[in-house]
Amino acid sequence: MTIQIGDRIPSAVLNQLKDGIQAVSTDDLFRGRTVVLFAVPGAFTPTCSAKHLPGYVQHLEAFKAKGVDAVACMAVNDAFVMNAWAESQKAPDELLMLADGNGAFAKALGLEMDATAFGMGIRSKRFALVAKDGVVTHLFVEAPGEFKVSAAEHVLASI
Numbered sequence: 001m002t003i004q005i006g007d008r009i010p011s012a013v014l015n016q017l018k019d020g021i022q023a024v025s026t027d028d029l030f031r032g033r034t035v036v037l038f039a040v041p042g043a044f045t046p047t048c049s050a051k052h053l054p055g056y057v058q059h060l061e062a063f064k065a066k067g068v069d070a071v072a073c074m075a076v077n078d079a080f081v082m083n084a085w086a087e088s089q090k091a092p093d094e095l096l097m098l099a100d101g102n103g104a105f106a107k108a109l110g111l112e113m114d115a116t117a118f119g120m121g122i123r124s125k126r127f128a129l130v131a132k133d134g135v136v137t138h139l140f141v142e143a144p145g146e147f148k149v150s151a152a153e154h155v156l157a158s159i
Contacts, residue, residue, distance in 0.1 A: 031133065
């Protein structure tokens with residue numbers, strides 16, 4: 001079942017590359033904070049690289065000004081790929097680049113998609129959510145092939 005507004009973020013472990021691979025517990029990430037999490041189908045893919053991640057890089061300070069404690073990008077890629085993508089996009093260290101390597105968190109959210117027809121396997125749908133103390137307050141899931149509601153500008157205007 002797809003996560004809904006009012007639901008608690010499921011417990012999972014994501015990874016990031018910082019002095020080696022570090023586990024990031026979703027319980028710890030979301031506890032006591034307001035977090036914007038956006039997910040892309042894949043690092044280095046066209047829309048994700050040209051529009052999705054750059055929008056959050058550009059508006060990071062505006063999110064903070066609205067009381068957001070952390071902004072995180074997630075993809076079903078490994079931590080090495082997420083780190084290389086962050087470097088190529090000049091994403092600041094404070095924008096968390098989280099790897100859901102096996103898609104377990106995307107599946108727990110009910111937001112996985114089957115991209116095997118494109119040679120990509122199981123991935124995350126393109127979405128964004130806002131959670132306060134681990135509870136979803138806003139949820140923006142894109143229709144297949146679209147990029148509108150999960151854009152940084154749309155999320156920022158909605159919170």
